[in-house]
Amino acid sequence: xxxxxxxxxxxxxxxxxxxxxxxxxxxxxxxxxxxxxxxxxxxxxxxxxxxxxxxxxxxxxxxxxxxxxxxxxxxxxxxxxxxxxxxxxxxxxxxxxxxxxxxxxxxxxxxxxxxxxxxxxxxxxxxxxxxxxxxxxxxxxxxxxxxxxxxxxxxxxxxxxxxxxxxxxxxxxxxxxxxxxxxxxxxxxxxxxxxxxxxxxxxxxxxxxxxxxxxxxxxxxxxxxxxxxxxxxxxxxxxxxxxxxxxxxxxxxxxxxxxxxxxxxxxxxxxxxxxxxxxxxxxxxxxxxxxxxx
Amino acid sequence: xxxxxxxxxxxxxxxxxxxxxxxxxxxxxxxxxxxxxxxxxxxxxxxxxxxxxxxxxxxxxxxxxxxxxxxxxxxxxxxxxxxxxxxxxxxxxxxxxxxxxxxxxxxxxxxxxxxxxxxxxxxxxxxxxxxxxxxxxxxxxxxxxxxxxxxxxxxxxxxxxxxxxxxxxxxxxxxxxxxxxxxxxxxxxxxxxxxxxxxxxxxxxxxxxxxxxxxxxxxxxxxxxxxxxxxxxxxxxxxxxxxxxxxxxxxxxxxxxxxxxxxxxxxxxxxxxxxxxxxxxxxxxxxxxxxxxx
Numbered sequence: 001x002x003x004x005x006x007x008x009x010x011x012x013x014x015x016x017x018x019x020x021x022x023x024x025x026x027x028x029x030x031x032x033x034x035x036x037x038x039x040x041x042x043x044x045x046x047x048x049x050x051x052x053x054x055x056x057x058x059x060x061x062x063x064x065x066x067x068x069x070x071x072x073x074x075x076x077x078x079x080x081x082x083x084x085x086x087x088x089x090x091x092x093x094x095x096x097x098x099x100x101x102x103x104x105x106x107x108x109x110x111x112x113x114x115x116x117x118x119x120x121x122x123x124x125x126x127x128x129x130x131x132x133x134x135x136x137x138x139x140x141x142x143x144x145x146x147x148x149x150x151x152x153x154x155x156x157x158x159x160x161x162x163x164x165x166x167x168x169x170x171x172x173x174x175x176x177x178x179x180x181x182x183x184x185x186x187x188x189x190x191x192x193x194x195x196x197x198x199x200x201x202x203x204x205x206x207x208x209x210x211x212x213x214x215x216x217x218x219x220x221x222x223x224x225x226x227x228x229x230x231x232x233x234x235x236x237x238x239x240x241x242x243x244x245x246x247x248x249x250x251x252x253x254x255x256x257x258x259x260x261x262x263x264x265x266x267x268x269x270x271x272x273x274x275x276x277x278x279x280x281x282x283x284x285x286x287x288x289x290x291x292x293x294x
Numbered sequence: 295x296x297x298x299x300x301x302x303x304x305x306x307x308x309x310x311x312x313x314x315x316x317x318x319x320x321x322x323x324x325x326x327x328x329x330x331x332x333x334x335x336x337x338x339x340x341x342x343x344x345x346x347x348x349x350x351x352x353x354x355x356x357x358x359x360x361x362x363x364x365x366x367x368x369x370x371x372x373x374x375x376x377x378x379x380x381x382x383x384x385x386x387x388x389x390x391x392x393x394x395x396x397x398x399x400x401x402x403x404x405x406x407x408x409x410x411x412x413x414x415x416x417x418x419x420x421x422x423x424x425x426x427x428x429x430x431x432x433x434x435x436x437x438x439x440x441x442x443x444x445x446x447x448x449x450x451x452x453x454x455x456x457x458x459x460x461x462x463x464x465x466x467x468x469x470x471x472x473x474x475x476x477x478x479x480x481x482x483x484x485x486x487x488x489x490x491x492x493x494x495x496x497x498x499x500x501x502x503x504x505x506x507x508x509x510x511x512x513x514x515x516x517x518x519x520x521x522x523x524x525x526x527x528x529x530x531x532x533x534x535x536x537x538x539x540x541x542x543x544x545x546x547x548x549x550x551x552x553x554x555x556x557x558x559x560x561x562x563x564x565x566x567x568x569x570x571x572x573x574x575x576x577x578x579x580x581x582x583x584x585x586x587x588x
Contacts (some may be wrong), residue, residue, distance in 0.1 A: 024498075049354075064552075064553055065534065072476060078553055079553040111470070113431070126442075126443035126444065136517075140518075142436040142437060142441060142443070143436060143437050143439050143441070144438050147420075147436060147437070147520065148420075148421035148520065149519060149520030149521055149522060150420065150516075150520045150521060150522045150552075150554055150556055150557070151520055151552060151553075151554050153517060153518055153519070153520050153521055154516075154517045154551065154552060155517055155518055156517075157513075157517045158513065158514040158517040158518060159454060159455045159510050159547065160455065160512055161453045161454065161455060161456060161472070162455060162500070175549045175550070175551045176547070176549060176551070178455070191573055216453050218517065219451075219452065219453055220445075220452040220453055220514055221518060222444075222448075223447060223448045223449055223450075223451045223452040224432075224447055224449055224452060224514065224515060224518045224519060225441070225443060225447070225518060225519065226441065226442065226443030226444045226445055226446055226447050227443055227444060228443060228444045229514055253470070254451075255469045255470060255529055257448065257451055257469045257470070258358075258444075258445060258448060259358060259372055259373040259445075260444055260445050263444070
């Protein structure tokens with residue numbers, strides 16, 4: 001019999017939890033508001049206990065996280081500005097209460113793993129998953145494994161070319177002003193144009209500018225990580241008309257320099273929406289649990 | 295007895311070749327101008343034949359390269375603008391003539407491997423090597439292996455923030471104008487200030503601006519690849535006074551966002567010169583040969 005797993009998509013606003021044996025076999029679901037670590041993690045543990053027995057748990061977690069298994073604070077949420085959540089031993093508490101293997105990674109790395117396991121990146125060893133919504137984050141699988149390195153990527157905070165004559169908006173990132181997130185996340189769109197992204201019609205110039213910044217980020221990621229595919233998810237990417245713009249601009253910015261047919265001729269299969277829709281993060285947690293179990 | 299290896303550092307201006315059993319045991323050296331593939335590769339093969347027998351060959355090669363072992367053009371120099379060298383089967387020709395295992399990678403990936411094997415990145419699994427000179431290139435080791443992905447990184451061509459009020463220079467890259475290479479390579483310095491980098495005194499504002507662009511690139515690489523260490527080599531980096539400027543600006547641009555003591559407190563051990571001096575590329579070729587032999 002296929003064992004059951006617990007999956008936790010831990011976000012700054014809410015925690016989504018599932019009990020599942022596979023991506024199409026979800027037996028129970030729950031959603032809890034992100035209040036205090038004690039309350040929210042307590043609710044999660046209660047849910048997992050009541051709907052088990054489960055074989056392992058995966059946590060796709062907002063960060064920054066300590067993902068170094070040799071560190072005394074492995075599995076902690078570290079320096080988040082979210083009140084009460086800095087230095088939270090989320091992995092340790094769940095492992096202690098349930099006495100089960102617990103896998104943890106960033107929400108975006110987990111989403112990348114899910115897209116590689118069941119979604120748009122099956123069969124590939126090098127790919128990137130971005131979420132562009134309230135914030136911007138990027139996760140990567142490189143040589144078949146999630147990329148951690150020193151800490152873990154923070155792709156939303158790379159610097160981008162910013163033409164202040166065309167776009168005088170200073171940027172909305174409290175750390176870097178006009179980094180990728182500061183120029184292109186939902187709050188940046190809202191502040192720049194005075195209305196939320198989802199209320200801006202297709203023909204509004206906001207979308208061309210948005211595609212420009214996303215394409216600059218694509219170019220940087222292609223020049224740096226050389227992924228075999230890039231998945232763009234998140235709330236802002238729910239506007240499907242923006243994909244062709246991003247692809248066209250990415251090719252224009254690369255200007256033929258990366259001589260790969262994948263980029264030059266097949267870019268519609270290169271920069272793609274998530275194969276798992278809005279479930280990449282949640283199913284990423286499931287994939288982490290399964291990996292931890294194996 | 296330790297076997298002998300052939301190492302070829304194949305550059306756009308010259309090919310440096312060695313016969314060696316280890317980084318401190320170089321038995322023969324030769325240098326050939328990069329003229330035509332037939333002539334230059336012919337000279338290399340002659341040198342390797344006369345100074346053998348050798349057990350394997352490594353090529354640290356200028357690019358772009360096809361590094362996909364499943365490709366019919368694996369080991370070719372692909373689309374270089376260097377006259378006569380596009381679509382050159384450099385690996386195949388050497389393997390055919392010598393009937394030996396031949397390893398090949400980009401010059402910068404090879405240099406990264408050498409720094410990991412004998413240099414500044416020993417014991418690490420995730421690190422980046424940049425050369426900043428006539429051009430700008432970056433290679434990376436991720437999860438213990440050189441990063442290839444779709445093609446291989448082209449880190450010199452990532453876009454950077456470029457404040458045209460402070461620096462109206464349009465950039466010198468024929469593909470992208472003001473990418474990293476177009477703003478910060480030797481020819482960019484020369485064109486912007488009207489004199490070669492090596493003739494500019496320490497106190498010249500060129501160096502502060504140069505450090506600014508390099509630090510922007512460091513931030514992008516840290517946000518994307520999350521390396522455990524970054525090595526900066528190449529002709530421009532022969533000015534040791536620029537390292538403290540780059541480190542300081544990298545911290546300033548990150549603005550505390552990446553909460554790692556390595557970045558926050560020990561940046562002098564994080565952004566470092568090559569442990570192998572100017573020999574990273576050459577010894578990278580040796581490391582590739584040894585890997586191919588094993």
